[in-house]
Amino acid sequence: LMRRAMQDILPPQVQWNEKRGKQAADVPLRLLRHRREMAAVFAKLDTDPRVSDCLDLPYMHRIWNEMRRSLTVRVSRQAETALLRGVMCGLFLNRNQHPTTISRTEHAKEESGDVPASLSGASL
Numbered sequence: 001l002m003r004r005a006m007q008d009i010l011p012p013q014v015q016w017n018e019k020r021g022k023q024a025a026d027v028p029l030r031l032l033r034h035r036r037e038m039a040a041v042f043a044k045l046d047t048d049p050r051v052s053d054c055l056d057l058p059y060m061h062r063i064w065n066e067m068r069r070s071l072t073v074r075v076s077r078q079a080e081t082a083l084l085r086g087v088m089c090g091l092f093l094n095r096n097q098h099p100t101t102i103s104r105t106e107h108a109k110e111e112s113g114d115v116p117a118s119l120s121g122a123s124l
Contacts, residue, residue, distance in 0.1 A: 028071055028079040031064075038064065038087075045090040054093060060086045 006015045031038060042061065045051045063083045067075045 025076075027084060028067055028076045031079060031083070032068065032071070035068070041087055041091065044094055045087070048090070048094045051090045051093050055086050055090055056082075057086075057090075 003015055009015075042057075042064070045055070046057060051057070060083050063075065063078045067079050067083075
């Protein structure tokens with residue numbers, strides 16, 4: 001859709017280019033500019049057992065500490081992959097500490113339209 005939308009705007013060699021480039025190369029630098037926020041994120045993630053069950057927080061801390069000492073190509077790649085993705089996943093888990101769960105049976109009933117009156121709004 002986007003490629004077609006760029007017709008007559010971009011040169012064809014750009015419009016139809018399928019090579020994947022390095023995106024957001026400045027992520028490590030942006031993270032370093034927000035050290036306080038990163039410290040707060042780690043404090044939040046470190047205290048949530050669901051996060052520590054799913055993520056290798058010590059590894060994420062090692063990347064963060066190494067990144068603050070010396071920003072090498074290897075550490076930058078780790079920051080862009082393991083650290084950033086880990087933070088996003090951890091914040092998602094932390095935000096959803098008390099998710100509403102629904103059984104497969106309830107979900108199937110809901111999908112088929114066979115929902116109890118108490119859940120359908122009919123009793124309101």
